[in-house]
Structures are given as structure tokens and as C-alpha cells.
Amino acid sequence: MSSISRLDGKIALITGASSGIGAGTAILFCKLGAEVAITGRNIDNLAKTAVECENGNGKKPFIISGDLANEDFVKQLVEETVKHYGKLDILACEIITLCRLGNKQDDFNVTTI
Secondary structure (H helix, E strand, O other), X not given: OOOOOOOOOOEEEEOOOOOHHHHHHXXXXXXXXXXXXXXXXXXXXXXXXXXXXXXXXXXXXXXXXXXXXXXXXXXXXHHHHHHHHOOOOEEEOOOHHHHOXXXXXXXXXXXXX
């Protein structure tokens, strides 16, 4: 992992974190030093991902479960994450719904990695 940048001090919101790529992304980001907010529809699987995240950096992730097809939930998710951590540096969007939040590109500084 020496060629991967550290994410110390960064706050990431990761969707689809109850399984697959989303869960793997959350776990990796924690191992790299980030604190994470994780979301998905399966609260039991999110709890399992949270344990692995905590093993990666010693910090419990912020968990909020809901349906990203619901625009009100998407707004709540972002607002609650910022309220919890005081900022949001990284959005790892594993589904397209969140990426269309309000169609307000000017509200976000988006960097593709």
C-alpha cells in the first residue's frame, strides 16, 4: 500500500457500503486513515462493515441507513454527515442517485480519481 496516498484527517461518505465495492471502499479508506460515514439499505450488513472499518482505524463510522432513491433521504444523509463530522471531503458514490443530488454541480467541488 505504499503507493496509495494516506487519507488522514479526511471525512468520506460512502454509499452502497453494506456489501461489495461500497463495503470494500469503506474498509480501505479507514485503513488509509479516513473517518467514514457509511450508508446502505441493509443495516445488519452495515454493522458488519462498521466493525471492519473500526478495525482499520480504531474509529467507529457514522452509520445511516436508508433508500437513496428518496431525494429527501439523500439530502438528510449529506446534512447529517456534515453535522456529525463538521465537514465532508470525499464522496464515494456507488450508485448514481446520490451523484445527481439536486443537480447542483456548483454546490460541490468534484474530483474524479
